[in-house]
Amino acid sequence: MTPSAQISAVIELLLTIQNQRHAPADATANRFFRQRRYIGGGDRRYVSAQIWEIMRHHRKLQWWLKRIGSQINPRMMVATFLMLSGKTLKEVNNLFSGERYAPLSLTQNEGLFLQSLEGQELFYKEMPKAVFYEIPDWVYPLFQQQFGENIDAELSALLEPASLDLRVNILKEERNNAKEMLKQEGISSEKMPLSPWGLRVEGRQSVTSTDLFKNGIIEIQDEGSQLIALMTGVTSQMRVLDFCAGAGGKTLAMAMMMQNKGQIIASDVHNVRINSAEKRFRRAGVFNVQTHLFAEGAKWIKRRVKTFDRVLVDAPCSGTGTWRRNPDARLKFKAIDLEELVAKQADILDSASKMVKEGGRLIYATCSLLQKENQDQIEFFLKAHPEFKLVCPDTPEKLLPDEFYKNPSFQLTPAQYKTDGFFCAVLERS
Incomplete structure (x- = not known):
């Protein structure tokens, strides 16, 4: 041309x-x-x-x-x-x-x-600042309240193009070997600073055409998303429910942590996502996962109330933490959308909490930077569910940096960690 x-x-x-x-x-x-x-x-x-x-x-x-x-x-x-x-x-x-x-x-x-x-x-x-930083006018005061004097640094980072983050499937290959195999296919990468499985590629590269991707050795997954899987602390003896599994990215990471043992149920309300997830499971060589199309009151749900060691709620959210990757989403986000999402998140948390057994854990996550969807949502949930409390994560091996074991929740931002914006909180049923 x-x-x-x-x-x-x-x-x-x-x-x-x-x-x-x-x-x-x-x-x-x-x-x-x-x-x-x-x-x-x-x-x-x-x-x-x-x-x-x-x-x-x-x-x-x-x-x-x-x-x-x-x-x-x-x-x-x-x-x-x-x-x-x-x-x-x-x-x-x-x-x-x-x-x-x-x-x-x-x-x-x-x-x-x-x-x-x-x-x-x-x-x-x-x-105007909202124009300069490419966000809706009504969102700027929310960020201003949240980030205070750091707002310029935070919103500047949100304007930058995102890196291409990969997770190595250690069921099939070690990270060092996958890094060399990518190099042989002409793609340079660096080990991620936080995730023990992550490789970061700068620029836009066609990794989906590589043999590593086709054979399920690598998956595209932001480092923050990988950390959320780690926060679940799942082991091979556990029964796990991924309540809003979507296309199965975090399900795959948890199955890998569980060494293809134990049991994971991946549920979602959209059949297209479930079908997509099943293809990814097969490609990755994962076979400890069952999928279910979610419907409130379904028999399989009633039979499993208070039976899961871990329940992950990767809640539908504003996606403000992913605006580096989805700049068009900034233009469509309305105040009414936020109010509807906050109500939906509360309902989902309430439903998911019923599935957690005594002593089990509920992990709540969003790819949002907004306090209303994150800290405020957890505060509201704990007032309505005194049987739950915030707890620090634990994992069989020390896979997370020290700072993540000292707090029951975290907020990742592009400015601080070079990841997408993610929130995660760990709660335990007493």
Whole structure:
């Protein structure tokens, strides 16, 4: 593709994402490229990189377009991004040439609007803080209250691209060996500082096409998510319930900790996720897991009340801790969404707690940075369930850094730990 054709594809994909606002941007992008097989690998990487940068700076681009009096549309969003990324008006004019496969030529007004951006930068001191940090206006005070004087560092880290985190499946291979095997496939990685199973890859790499991934030796999983599995402290003698298993990432990690022994039940309300999880279990060589489609009052639930040593609740949440990976989610998050999620989390915690046996543990986790979904949720639960108390985690081996054994809960942030934002609390039924 010519540079102009690449820019046309960027504009077309941005328009598609905006028109399908209820679908995740990455899923929309995947469909877009599947329907256009003629776009080669290099061009696909360029278009993807431009789209994610535009999505990562969406509010700032809108702010600039309003400032110069322009219409806000995908075409001008892309042109403005190019100008604020250092291109001259002449270079942008050449890209918007109107020739075959190129965007239509800039109109006189568009050219005048863009000319006013020459010499300007994407980040501008007069921007409101919520615009500067690409978060909804109503969310900024919540972060301000939570992070205090550290807010700039925390929100700056949330703007940065995320690394690619991998978990080595030690049922099949040791971490050092997997690291060397990745290197042989042209992918350099570093051992994670916190997770004993983790490898970190910088940049966007196609690990799903490697033999290691296809053979279940590695899984894509953020380091914070791996730590939550560790916080459960599961052993091979336990009966474990992953209450909101989703596609089974933490189930896989716990099965590995249990050495494929004991029993794990992975449940979820979505059959598609359960089916996806089962494929991952087979690929990883995991066979101590049963799956169940969750339905309140189902017979299998009634028969297992107060029978589990560990119950993990990876609750549905705002996903604010994953905004580095999902920049489009920032634009869709509404205050009513938070209120509905908080109520749903409380209901899920209440249901899951009934499955924990005496002396067993309930582990609550979110990929959120918001106190309402995390610390406040646990405080509310403990008031309603005095039979539970917060306890520090323990594991058969010392797999976690010391700091994680000293507290019954933790809050991970990209600024502090280079992970996604995660919260985790460990509770025990007395």
